[in-house]
Amino acid sequence: MTRLGRIFLGLLFACAAVTAQAQTYPSRPIRLIVSIAAGSVTDVIVRKATMELSPQLGQPIIIENRGTASGIIAAQACASAKPDGYTLCVLHHDAMSYNPLHFANLPYDPATDFVPVTRLYFINEGLFVSSALGVKSVADLKAMAQAKPGSLNFATLGDGSFPDLFLRWLNNQWGTQIVGIPYAGGGPAAQAVAANQVQMTRFGIGNFLGLVRAGNVKAIAVSSDQRSPLLPDVPTFDESGLKGYPGKGWWGLLAPKGTPADVVAKLNSTFVKLFSDPKFVQYLESQAVVSAPTTPAEFAAFLVEDRKAAESLVKVANTKRKEYKPQ
The missing domain is CATH 3.40.190.10 (Periplasmic binding protein-like II)
Known part of the structure; x- marks a missing residue:
């Protein structure tokens, strides 16, 4: 066999291995790092979601809460994990958009250390x-x-x-x-x-x-544009004289850089299907959040724009960047 033939055969086997991995994924439990304490509304929502998703994926999803430090500890743990689809993370605006503006020497790079899977929801x-x-x-x-x-x-x-x-x-x-x-x-x-x-x-x-x-x-x-049906007698920020604050909270699903594209695609379709289901959307509304799932590409584009908005907000708030010191 010629050298070119061996190279072609090697590439063929590699593609077959990736396809086989996607078809058999997941074959063991998935670790899901959540950058908030147990009992918080996002933790409650994620636990509800995993109860729905585990049977669909055929494997349990094990939640690991890593609160504190503006999501830095959770983001670092996720970024340093093996990119095989068995470690995922639910991160928020702080971890992905604001921390680089507040801290020097972060132990992760939000722009390069993750693969966006899908945005999940906005927070009221x-x-x-x-x-x-x-x-x-x-x-x-x-x-x-x-x-x-x-x-x-x-x-x-x-x-x-x-x-x-x-x-x-x-x-x-x-x-x-x-x-x-x-x-x-x-x-x-x-x-x-x-x-x-x-x-x-x-x-x-x-x-x-x-x-x-x-x-x-x-x-x-x-913070919503209209009064919340959950708190109908409570005025909006605008009605209360708090106009002008540009920030909007959100949560999304990410994986470590290098996670196979086929695995990301499977995770995206699974999560988007649930977060688009009318019954689950109704449940999210009862938790005062707005379902907002995306494709991986749409989430990546959203992150770029959100970081620009974060820069604007940090200027308005007149905050100073400081050295990150692990706790």
Whole structure:
């Protein structure tokens, strides 16, 4: 056999192996890293999704929660994993768009270390305060924060996180000194607000509905363009005088760089089918999120645009880049 023939035969075997892998994938459990604490609304949604998806894939999906550090720990773990389709990650705007603007020497590169699989959904958020604070509106909160500098605390996901960025923007807009306190996710943050350990925060509405209905937390504004049917008496940010904040929260599914294209395509079709199913979309709406699945190419293009929006927001918030120090 000639050298050219051997090369052609080798390529043929390689293509056959890739095709066989895609046909048999997955053949063992899949590890899914989620960059938020257990009990947070995204964790609840992802667990619901995996219950639906595991039978379709024929293998269990094992969730590994890695909250804290603005998603950096989860993103690093995912980026450094073997790119064989058996480690995936659910990451958000902080990890993929904002962290590079806030931190030098990140242990991962959001632009090159991942393969986008699909965007999953956008988040409807609210501004929440502890009922013990006695605040009934954004105007009340602004007056209190201005009258008592440094006396109010705000739950975030750490320096540079989306809630922290909103807090910096708010302090700049109001001329206040509200203090950020980091938590591992929306669930822990919600409990902290309910206990008045921190007085306020901005997170996904789904984290707070039970506490609002129980009277432990008060919602004073929502981030959507229209009032939320889950909180119909709560005004929008625009109605409350909080116009101009350009950020929008989202979550998506990614895999380590080098994950085979056929595997990515199979994962995309499986997740998109579920996140487009009317019953599951209705469930997502009950969790105050908006289903928004995409193709891998569409998600990749969205990430480019989201990073541009992040740059604009960081300028408005007047934040400074600092060295990332592992916890």
